[in-house]
Amino acid sequence: MENRWVNLGNMRQNTICKAVLPLNSLCRLFQETLLKVLKVMIHNHDNENIITVVFVADNNYAMPVAVTACSILKHLPPDQKLNLYILDAGITSKNIEKIIKSIDLSRCEVNFISTKAQLTEIPLSDHFTEAIFHRLLIPQLLPQDLHKAIYLDCDLLVLKDLSMLWNIDMGDNYFLAVQDFTIRTISKGVKDYQLFEIPPDHSYFNSGVLVFNLDKWRESDIATSVIDYLRKPREVQLFGNQEAMNTLLWNKWQELDPKWNRQFKTGLEEEQENIDALTERYGDYSEDIAKNPYIIHFIQDTKPWQYYRHPMKKLFYEYLDMTAWSGWRYDVWKVLLRKLPRIFAKNPQSKKNI
Ligand SMILES: [Mn+2]
Numbered sequence: 001m002e003n004r005w006v007n008l009g010n011m012r013q014n015t016i017c018k019a020v021l022p023l024n025s026l027c028r029l030f031q032e033t034l035l036k037v038l039k040v041m042i043h044n045h046d047n048e049n050i051i052t053v054v055f056v057a058d059n060n061y062a063m064p065v066a067v068t069a070c071s072i073l074k075h076l077p078p079d080q081k082l083n084l085y086i087l088d089a090g091i092t093s094k095n096i097e098k099i100i101k102s103i104d105l106s107r108c109e110v111n112f113i114s115t116k117a118q119l120t121e122i123p124l125s126d127h128f129t130e131a132i133f134h135r136l137l138i139p140q141l142l143p144q145d146l147h148k149a150i151y152l153d154c155d156l157l158v159l160k161d162l163s164m165l166w167n168i169d170m171g172d173n174y175f176l177a178v179q180d181f182t183i184r185t186i187s188k189g190v191k192d193y194q195l196f197e198i199p200p201d202h203s204y205f206n207s208g209v210l211v212f213n214l215d216k217w218r219e220s221d222i223a224t225s226v227i228d229y230l231r232k233p234r235e236v237q238l239f240g241n242q243e244a245m246n247t248l249l250w251n252k253w254q255e256l257d258p259k260w261n262r263q264f265k266t267g268l269e270e271e272q273e274n275i276d277a278l279t280e281r282y283g284d285y286s287e288d289i290a291k292n293p294y295i296i297h298f299i300q301d302t303k304p305w306q307y308y309r310h311p312m313k314k315l316f317y318e319y320l321d322m323t324a325w326s327g328w329r330y331d332v333w334k335v336l337l338r339k340l341p342r343i344f345a346k347n348p349q350s351k352k353n354i
Pocket of ligand 1: 153155208297298299314
């Protein structure tokens with residue numbers, strides 16, 4: 001496996017230099033000892049207070065990943081540091097440069113880990129690329145001294161201080177997630193739920209926002225079981241990794257406030273159905289969830305950067321203009337450019353999701 005690390009963090013070194021400069025007149029041995037102690041102290045401090053966020057992106061998602069990252073930084077307190085890992089399923093070096101240029105490196109470390117062709121043996125449907133399964137590799141790929149990580153899809157915008165999500169106590173749960181707004185129960189999303197003895201009314205989660213308890217995943221090696229489940233050719237595999245995780249980890253996760261993954265639908269009628277389902281579950285709170293989400297997740301194939309009349313495109317462009325793609329718009333020429341190859345292609349890549 002090739003590990004392509006682009007580690008741009010220099011925050012630690014700066015802190016150490018500042019602290020040591022006044023001691024220049026003292027002997028070298030004393031300085032070196034002090035440096036060692038400081039390094040240990042700063043390292044421990046880092047682990048506790050820096051938020052770790054993981055994205056998975058191929059080249060189609062290079063721009064959206066930069067937009068999502070900027071949306072996080074926009075709402076974090078200015079002194080809150082972020083440690084970003086991008087599992088890179090084939091981003092070009094030009095786009096890697098643009099992603100790095102988009103991010104305020106004084107507040108954020110950026111690490112790229114190449115994951116191209118890691119899970120090639122999983123059967124794919126027309127709607128998913130292999131990269132959709134890469135979130136299962138997070139506990140294994142991230143440095144072993146990290147205990148927690150927030151996984152985010154890159155078809156979403158963070159509109160709230162993410163440290164609030166980071167600080168939620170996970171207890172012994174393997175992860176935190178939000179119930180799926182469309183497929184709300186196990187019986188709707190898992191065909192073989194009886195085989196696994198799962199109560200049919202148990203909540204089914206959406207895998208776009210996940211807070212991972214990395215230690216739990218590593219000690220049980222549950223990721224291998226999930227990947228094995230996905231490898232088996234099945235008559236019906238409804239929703240890829242989301243189905244596999246809902247099946248094998250059904251009683252190992254804790255439900256979050258739905259504002260942390262407000263699943264938005266593009267069509268007016270579909271969005272109304274979405275709201276109706278929310279009202280059924282959350283009553284009066286549903287309006288607040290819909291209007292004031294902490295994370296807005298564009299769950300359908302028509303993403304704001306791919307659909308001319310997307311109702312949220314203004315909000316999306318507001319964050320896009322904070323990136324190196326500033327000024328980019330899905331205009332009539334891009335509509336044509338996108339549609340032409342699809343007319344000739346048998347299996348259009350642009351329809352696929354991560
Ligand atoms: Mn998504």
